[in-house]
Structures are given as structure tokens and as C-alpha cells.
Amino acid sequence: MEANFKRYLAAGQTAVSNELLMNYRKIGMDNDDLMLYLQIERIQARGDYANPAVLARILQVTESAVVDRLKSLLKRKLLTVEGRQKQTESYDFSPMFEKLLGGQRAEVAPETLSDGVKSKRQVMQTVEAEFGRSLSAMEMQTIGHWFDQDHFDPNMMLLALKEAVLNNVRNLRYIETILANWQREQLNSPQAVEMAKRKRRGVTYVLADQKSGQKGKVDFKLPHQKIEDM
Numbered sequence: 001m002e003a004n005f006k007r008y009l010a011a012g013q014t015a016v017s018n019e020l021l022m023n024y025r026k027i028g029m030d031n032d033d034l035m036l037y038l039q040i041e042r043i044q045a046r047g048d049y050a051n052p053a054v055l056a057r058i059l060q061v062t063e064s065a066v067v068d069r070l071k072s073l074l075k076r077k078l079l080t081v082e083g084r085q086k087q088t089e090s091y092d093f094s095p096m097f098e099k100l101l102g103g104q105r106a107e108v109a110p111e112t113l114s115d116g117v118k119s120k121r122q123v124m125q126t127v128e129a130e131f132g133r134s135l136s137a138m139e140m141q142t143i144g145h146w147f148d149q150d151h152f153d154p155n156m157m158l159l160a161l162k163e164a165v166l167n168n169v170r171n172l173r174y175i176e177t178i179l180a181n182w183q184r185e186q187l188n189s190p191q192a193v194e195m196a197k198r199k200r201r202g203v204t205y206v207l208a209d210q211k212s213g214q215k216g217k218v219d220f221k222l223p224h225q226k227i228e229d230m
Contacts, residue, residue, distance in 0.1 A: 014042045027099045
């Protein structure tokens with residue numbers, strides 16, 4: 001207990017403006033934006049670089065999700081970036097405070113970022129909506145592993161969820177099997193999955209007519225396969 005208390009004191013504190021806490025949504029920020037700002041502020045206050053890899057590890061999201069969130073903040077003019085290399089960039093939130101103090105309303109970030117990448121929270125919310133219930137602690141841990149250990153793309157997670165619902169199977173193990181199969185087949189985008197499905201639906205062969213000797217097209221339909229057989 002004493003050791004934990006000493007570690008707690010040694011960690012220090014991060015000062016946060018109450019004005020920001022009460023009005024961050026009014027300037028177009030959401031909870032993820034605020035948490036990202038707090039982590040950047042904490043890291044930079046001690047003289048370290050808050051690079052995306054470090055932030056991703058702390059926030060337990062993918063590095064690409066952090067980069068996309070930073071780009072979104074830049075687009076909404078809530079921060080500026082100093083430094084030319086990603087590993088040595090520093091972030092200045094002066095524009096955010098200018099909007100806060102000036103009473104300006106910033107552009108609200110869309111739920112889906114510009115390239116469609118979903119955050120861990122958004123994936124969990126979508127799964128809960130499709131399952132029609134709250135996720136258990138074990139299920140939330142499973143989805144966390146998809147991000148942190150398996151490194152599945154969030155868009156592919158949602159696509160696998162859609163496939164599972166279409167097959168009337170609302171089970172994370174089933175969804176994970178779909179994702180693993182797609183990863184093994186190197187189907188890394190919704191477009192690649194769709195192309196693979198089309199190939200399995202039907203193939204056109206050119207065969208010679210045995211009687212006339214003339215060639216013609218014959219549609220050969222492959223039997224329907226479940227997504228886990230892909």
C-alpha cells in the first residue's frame with residue numbers, strides 16, 4: 001500500500017481547465033478528443049514527445065486511429081503541429097483555447113473519420129447495437145485484443161459483424177473466425193472481400209459444343225458457401 005502511494009505521488013498531476021471540462025463539446029470535441037488532449041498534455045509537460053505509437057499504447061487503440069484523430073483535430077483547427085518527423089512532433093492546442101475563450105463553435109467531428117476508420121469505442125457500440133444487449137467484460141476484452149494483439153482493421157471488424165448478422169449468428173467467436181480467415185487470405189479491404197465473394201458465386205467457362213463444334217459460354221454456378229469457408 002505504501003509503495004503504491006509513493007508511486008502515485010511520484011506520477012504527479014496534470015492541471016485541467018474547468019472551463020474546458022464544462023464546454024469541450026460546445027467547441028466540437030468529443031470524449032476521445034478530450035482524452036487524447038489530456039494524454040498529450042501530460043506527456044509533453046514532462047518534456048517527452050507524445051508520438052502516435054506512445055499514445056496508441058496508452059489509449060489501447062491502433063496507431064492509425066491516433067493519427068486519424070490528430071488529423072481530424074488539425075482539420076477542425078483545434079491544434080497545430082510542430083516538428084517535421086512523426087517521432088519528434090509536438091502538439092500545440094492554442095487554437096483550441098482560442099475557440100474556447102472566444103466562444104466559437106468548432107466544426108463537430110463526424111462519427112466516422114475521413115477515411116472511415118472506427119475507434120474501439122465505436123466498434124463496441126456497434127456490436128452492442130447489433131447484439132441488442134450490453135457486452136460482457138470478457139467480450140469487451142476480446143474486442144480489445146482484436147485491436148491490440150490481432151491488429152484487425154476496425155472497418156473489417158464491422159464488415160465481419162455485418163456478415164455474422166446476415167447469417168443470424170451474433171457471436172464474437174464467429175466474427176473472429178471470419179476476421180482470421182480474411183487475414184489469412186490477405187483480404188484486407190471490403191472491396192477485396194466483395195471480389196472474393198463474387199468469384200465464389202459463379203464463374204463463366206468457355207466450352208466447345210460437342211455436336212456443333214462451336215464454342216459458347218456456359219454459366220457454372222459454384223455452390224453457396226458460408227463466410228467461414230472463405
